[in-house]
Structures are given as C-alpha cells and as structure tokens.
Amino acid sequence: MSLKINLAQGESILIGKAKVQNGGAGRCILIVSGSENVLREKRIMRERDATTPIRRLYFVTQSLYLTDDKPKLFTLYHQIAREAVAAWPMLAGAVTDVGELILVERYYDALMACHTLTEVERGLIEAAAGGGAAAEAAPG
Known part of the structure; x- marks a missing residue:
C-alpha cells in the first residue's frame, strides 16, 4: 500500500530515519511505498524542545514510533511516564x-x-502561571 504526501514548499517529513524536504519552488507530491513510518514536520519534536514532563513523554513516544529498536526505549518510556504523572497527577x-x-x-x-x-499541559502551565483553575484543562 502506498501513501500519497503533498508537501508545501520548504516543508519536510521524516520517513523512517531520513528527513525529506521539498526543495522546489512549489508544492510536490511524494508517493511512499513500503513499511517505513512517516511523520510530518509539524509533528516532529526535537530533543532540545522536550522541556516539560509531557513533552519528554511525546519525544520518547515519537522515538518509539520512528525506531526499529524499541526494547531499549521501553524502560525510558516508563520512567518518563512516571515522571509525567508525578508532575501532573490529573x-x-x-x-x-x-x-x-x-x-x-x-x-x-x-x-x-x-x-x-502536550496541548493540555500547555494549558495547565499557563493556568498555573496565571493563577487560574487548571483542573478544567485535564481530559476527561
């Protein structure tokens, strides 16, 4: 089965471990066949941006999605998940x-x-900084 991806000028994606960027003057269409995982640029988090408990959880989950060597990441995932719950019990x-x-x-x-x-956490952080009630931002 193939995946059709429409990339805007300058937009990039990850296909497995490879970053692919549209270097042309306009949109381009890629047809990706095979079993590699694909992640659009707007969903890619760099390690340096994983600065909060939930963002670290996102980063390690992204790593699990993109890598074939998952067993090494499971222990790290569980550790970060515990840290995230400790930071945000709700x-x-x-x-x-x-x-x-x-x-x-x-x-x-x-x-x-x-x-x-990550969006919920951002709301919780903003509410805490503003002194507002953060409980409303937690998913039900």
Missing part, C-alpha cells in the same frame, strides 16, 4: 491510555494522544 488516566496504545503497538495513535496531552 493526567494519569490519559498517560495510561498512551501506554496501553504502546503495549498494543499502535505507536502513531500513541503519538497523537501524546500530542493532545
């Missing part, structure tokens, strides 16, 4: 849901669930 259920997706090897779905959590 997100324990959502973090558990991400872990369950990983257990059944649905890594992309786990990554998208983590992406949602």
